[in-house]
Amino acid sequence: MQVKNQIKIDISGSGQRLDQFLSVSFPEQTRSFFTKLIKSAHIDVNGLKVKPGYILQVDDIVKIRYEETPSTLEPAEIQLDIVFEDEDIIVVNKQAGLTVHPGKGTESDTLVNALIHHTQNLALKGSSDRPGIVHRLDKYTSGLMVVAKTDQAHARLRRQFDTKTISRTYWALVWGLPKEHDGTIHTFIDRSRKDPTRMAVTRKGREAITHWEILKEYNYFTLLKLNLETGRTHQIRLHMNWLGNPVVGDSDYNGRSSQLARLPANLRKRGQHLLNLIPRQFLHAKELRFLHPKTEKLVSFECPLPDDLQTALNKIPDLFLMDTTNL
Structure with a gap:
């Protein structure tokens, strides 16, 4: 099957590398996938063959066309919830x-x-x-x-994501206490030039908007509810680190041992114990609401914190005297 697409570059894409722009715009594909297409002239800009590192400008026309190869996926017996x-x-x-x-x-x-x-x-x-x-x-x-x-x-679902009408609510445990009770983070996000496996807040790139509010305060930690207006790669994790309150357990965005210095010296072993209970970032997609693609009725789903995160959360009052604010 032949895949075709055409994109007119606006101000948000201007200044980005072509391969990086495409990998962020089409997260279902990898950057290396687009690099191969560019080098084989299946992607051009303004009708001309360019390099993967071509810097996009406003009003550039990017054309994509290639033959999609049949899938070689194999089924795997993995338990699904x-x-x-x-x-x-x-x-x-x-x-x-x-x-x-x-x-x-x-x-x-x-x-x-x-x-x-x-x-x-x-x-x-x-x-x-x-x-x-x-x-x-x-x-x-x-x-x-x-x-x-x-x-x-x-x-129809993809259209709801593109028009930002799908509601996605996350819970995250972060280091420290944000200065406000709630807020909105509005930045631009792009691949990090230092490490392409990570994202970075940049002057240009893809618009990223995260709304957050405090659910519960602890000594040295805060449980947040976050809603995504956009859904960029690593958006919440990057935004919370940028805010100065990285997600607990996040090894890519300053959420593990580098944060132990925030704690009084006599509590750092307890902080390490908490990190040992959380071998990954404390981030959970808790609620999802959207229009059913056939009935067009609003449907809403919710799932509790998994056992590993709930266990760690329950341990915090034992490890650190709890402050105020109950759910």
């Missing part, structure tokens, strides 16, 4: 440690492999090696995802 399923969608509570789809370094044992073991009915729209996938969660982030079983469902 199915929250809801009908003939159009699956809502799954993804466990931490499960990568959403195959990619560099992960060829099997992903959520996609588990889904094709669970059902033969998954949307093929988008990418042959990521059937049904409309959005993603990081490998070590747990929580709710919606998967499309038909191409029509995929298109």
Whole structure:
């Protein structure tokens, strides 16, 4: 099947590398995937062959065209926590440690492999090696995802993401206490030039908006509720680090041992004990609300914190005297 797409660059894309822009704009594909297409002239800018590092300008026209190869995905018998399923969608509570789809370094044992073991009915729209996938969660982030079983469902759900009408609520435990009770973080995000596996707040890039509010305060930690207006790679994790309150347990964005210095010296062993209870970032996609792609009725789903995060949260009052504010 031939895939075609055309993009007119606006101010948010101006100044970005072509390969980085495409990998952020189409998160279902990898940067290396687009690099190969650019080098083989399946992607051009203003009708001209360019290099992956071409710097985009306002009003550039990027054309993408290639033949999609048949999927070679193999089913994997991985237990799934199915929250809801009908003939159009699956809502799954993804466990931490499960990568959403195959990619560099992960060829099997992903959520996609588990889904094709669970059902033969998954949307093929988008990418042959990521059937049904409309959005993603990081490998070590747990929580709710919606998967499309038909191409029509995929298109209608994707449109809701693009128009920012899907509601996604996360819970995160962060270091310290934010200066305000609630707020909105509005920045631009791009791949880090120092480490392309991480994201960075930049002057240009893709717009990223996160709304947050305090659920509960502890000594040295705060439990937050966060709502995504946009859904960029690592958005919450990067934004909280940028705010000065990194997500507890996040090894990529200053959320582990580097934060122990925030604690009084006599409490640092207790802080390390808490980190030992949380081998990943304390981030959970707790609520998901959207219009059902067929009925167009509002549907809402919620799942509790998984055992590892709840256990760690319950330990905080024992490890550190709790401050104020109950849920």
